[in-house]
Amino acid sequence: MHPIGFESHDHRHCIAEGVSAAEARCAEEGLQFTPVRRRVLEILLEQHRAMGAYDILEVLRAEGLGSQPPVAYRALDFLVSHGFAHRIERLNAFTACAYPGADHAPAFLICRLCRTVAEASAAPRAQLDKAAAEAGFLIERAVIEAEGLCPDCRNAA
Amino acid sequence: MHPIGFESHDHRHCIAEGVSAAEARCAEEGLQFTPVRRRVLEILLEQHRAMGAYDILEVLRAEGLGSQPPVAYRALDFLVSHGFAHRIERLNAFTACAYPGADHAPAFLICRLCRTVAEASAAPRAQLDKAAAEAGFLIERAVIEAEGLCPDCRNAA
DNA sequence: AGAGGCGATGTTATACTATATCAACCCCGA
DNA sequence: TCGGGGTTGATATAGTATAACATCGCCTCT
Ligand SMILES: [Zn+2]
Ligand SMILES: [Zn+2]
Ligand SMILES: [Zn+2]
Ligand SMILES: [Zn+2]
Numbered sequence: 001m002h003p004i005g006f007e008s009h010d011h012r013h014c015i016a017e018g019v020s021a022a023e024a025r026c027a028e029e030g031l032q033f034t035p036v037r038r039r040v041l042e043i044l045l046e047q048h049r050a051m052g053a054y055d056i057l058e059v060l061r062a063e064g065l066g067s068q069p070p071v072a073y074r075a076l077d078f079l080v081s082h083g084f085a086h087r088i089e090r091l092n093a094f095t096a097c098a099y100p101g102a103d104h105a106p107a108f109l110i111c112r113l114c115r116t117v118a119e120a121s122a123a124p125r126a127q128l129d130k131a132a133a134e135a136g137f138l139i140e141r142a143v144i145e146a147e148g149l150c151p152d153c154r155n156a157a
Numbered sequence: 158m159h160p161i162g163f164e165s166h167d168h169r170h171c172i173a174e175g176v177s178a179a180e181a182r183c184a185e186e187g188l189q190f191t192p193v194r195r196r197v198l199e200i201l202l203e204q205h206r207a208m209g210a211y212d213i214l215e216v217l218r219a220e221g222l223g224s225q226p227p228v229a230y231r232a233l234d235f236l237v238s239h240g241f242a243h244r245i246e247r248l249n250a251f252t253a254c255a256y257p258g259a260d261h262a263p264a265f266l267i268c269r270l271c272r273t274v275a276e277a278s279a280a281p282r283a284q285l286d287k288a289a290a291e292a293g294f295l296i297e298r299a300v301i302e303a304e305g306l307c308p309d310c311r312n313a314a
Numbered sequence: 315a316g317a318g319g320c321g322a323t324g325t326t327a328t329a330c331t332a333t334a335t336c337a338a339c340c341c342c343g344a
Numbered sequence: 345t346c347g348g349g350g351t352t353g354a355t356a357t358a359g360t361a362t363a364a365c366a367t368c369g370c371c372t373c374t
Binding site: 317320321323325326333334335337339340341342344 | 364
Binding site: 002003006089090107109111112118120125126127128130131132134135136137138139140141142143144145146147148149150151154 | 159160163246247264266268269275277281282283284285288289291292293294295296297298299300301302303304305306307308311
């Protein structure tokens with residue numbers, strides 16, 4: 001799957017789809033899409049970048065939605081555990097899922113200059129599955145993150 | 158390349174090779190393989206597991222080699238930046254390189270029960286390179302980490 | 315209506331991970 | 345001998361994450 005994040009696109013679509021996919025899944029599964037959770041997802045969806053929990057907390061605090069770390073971490077845990085957002089291990093940060101609703105094994109391309117995060121899906125996972133199978137290892141979660149320069153920053157440099 | 162770490166093997170060989178590869182490279186490149194750096198590498202080499210900086214610091218402290226966090230972090234930075242050890246992002250921890258001397262793009266299989274870390278090399282990286290190339294992204298560093306159950310823990314469960 | 319359960323939130327405190335900063339030291343070469 | 349680069353010592357602080365417990369709202373069962 002082609003990575004989403006670098007190329008210019010109708011980003012309102014990403015936002016709308018991200019929110020509505022979450023809404024739908026929560027309705028289906030009886031999960032509570034509370035104001036804090038919705039707002040945190042919206043904040044993440046505003047751009048294809050990774051944000052730290054404390055960055056998000058700052059926004060919540062300014063809006064009166066919560067002021068202590070657990071508020072942000074709980075919302076993020078909810079979003080991540082249900083696949084509406086992903087944790088970027090390399091940055092200790094979070095980003096909205098670019099393929100909400102799809103069952104997928106994400107891989108990320110992280111620009112170290114503009115911090116844009118593009119999400120690719122599936123393909124890079126295949127070889128890892130193969131290596132794991134050979135070793136008798138059962139993969140429960142895979143972290144695939146590449147750090148470098150996005151096309152724009154590459155051209156600028 | 159077949160992952161190193163799960164299967165039983167002559168582990169003294171891993172230790173000896175890890176230390177001597179580092180020794181050799183440091184001699185070649187005029188780097189200082191100081192007592193703290195050597196000892197930290199030895200600690201990491203003792204088992205195919207990831208250790209946190211503070212775990213390592215505890216050992217150093219007990220041996221009188223240093224007692225403050227920067228001591229451990231500096232040694233680890235040195236080892237990682239020269240490829241003698243790797244950082245495991247998923248665990249905020251470190252492990253000795255299983256292919257010292259080889260120019261390689263590591264991928265890790267991390268057991269969530271016994272914390273054993275096996276290092277595979279090269280193959281899982283290919284698809285990621287492909288996805289990146291298509292997107293015009295320049296990879297400078299890739300993190301490929303799978304978390305799950307190793308063969309032993311799988312059988313035990 | 316009242317009791318109880320459950321999940322979400324509020325709040326405080328604390329644990330864990332990592333780095334900035336500056337002083338001291340050591341080795342080596344000018 | 346003097347200086348410079350790199351390493352170490354030591355203090356302080358920044359940044360990330362969770363434990364623990366009180367409270368609240370909502371639904372359900374009696
Ligand atoms: Zn977008
Ligand atoms: Zn996704
Ligand atoms: Zn070994
Ligand atoms: Zn295991």
